[in-house]
Ligand SMILES: *[C@@H]1O[C@H](CO)[C@@H](O)[C@H](O)[C@H]1NC(C)=O
Ligand SMILES: *[C@@H]1O[C@H](CO)[C@@H](O)[C@H](O)[C@H]1NC(C)=O
């Protein structure tokens with residue numbers, strides 16, 4: 373075997389053994405985990421989490437990803453009552469964040485699979501833990517109204533959007549409920565995925581700095597409680613604000629499942645109906661009206677470049693430069709209004 377063949381075999385095997393991460397300028401670990409290096413072929417964040425202590429799996433601390441925040445001003449922008457898009461990929465190389473986007477494809481490994489992908493058996497072309505799109509377990513985004521990562525807890529990190537039958541294509545677009553505004557320093561968000569079979573029963577959790585933009589809501593989020601398995605019994609579903617799924621780790625787990633699911637496979641918790649998550653924006657996660665102050669936060673277009681998409685997902689372009697909060701809010705309106713009335717009476 374020549375050196376080139378050996379290198380090719382090595383690089384192919386490392387690609388096949390790769391898993392999936394959600395890529396965006398607002399992510400932790402964008403450039404990898406070597407200080408000062410910008411890893412265009414980065415895979416640190418795509419490594420799955422399995423059988424780890426909570427100290428290690430929480431926000432991907434096991435390989436140090438939580439210690440590499442995004443640049444100041446880079447946020448994943450979350451438009452209240454709108455949608456946002458991230459790139460799901462086995463490697464940063466196959467996203468618009470590397471090589472000017474020249475290696476992207478329809479799927480997370482830079483390929484287009486014109487003859488289709490998937491069938492009856494587990495997919496082997498890329499490690500996407502499914503047989504086909506309909507069997508893909510689903511992914512989710514959660515948000516915590518804490519600007520300081522060390523203050524984020526399972527109770528204040530609430531799942532606000534799910535996307536059934538993903539990961540599948542590179543572009544993934546999530547719908548947003550009527551989220552309230554973040555503090556000045558922004559929020560923290562997390563992407564999660566628990567695959568169902570086709571490989572090690574692991575989980576994925578990665579961090580982002582995020583900012584809610586647009587006309588924000590008037591209700592704060594309720595404290596999150598652990599999800600429960602409820603495939604055959606809707607009465608057993610956890611309703612309201614739910615935590616992310618923390619599963620199959622040495623400690624810090626928040627769900628235990630036993631036995632078999634409806635298709636005769638071992639039960640695997642997931643961001644879909646088996647744990648009571650409706651698809652899309654989660655609208656039952658709020659406290660009462662008036663628990664948050666609505667504001668208007670100006671965002672800039674988020675940075676997912678163009679690329680092929682079978683579903684025609686819109687892909688706005690341009691690098692995000694951070695959200696800016698408009699000084700006008702309902703509170704100010706009220707203060708000025710009261711001042712005017714008081715001034716007029718006096
Ligand atoms: C999980 O980790 C523990 C402690 O490191 C180890 O003893 C155990 O064998 C591991 N379990 C599996 C299934 O790998
Ligand atoms: C990533 O690397 C690029 C290029 O060196 C640099 O401009 C950017 O600040 C780095 N970002 C982070 C979050 O380390």
Ligand SMILES: *[C@@H]1O[C@H](CO)[C@@H](O)[C@H](O)[C@H]1NC(C)=O
Nearest residue numbers: 490491492493503504506507
């Ligand atoms: C997807 O995979 C499942 C499990 O193997 C199988 O039952 C189903 O028929 C497959 N669907 C398609 C469209 O291949």
Ligand SMILES: *[C@@H]1O[C@H](CO)[C@@H](O)[C@H](O)[C@H]1NC(C)=O
Nearest residue numbers: 601602603604605606607608
């Ligand atoms: C619902 O929860 C109850 C109490 O935990 C349990 O006994 C029952 O088996 C659950 N039902 C299903 C279908 O899992």
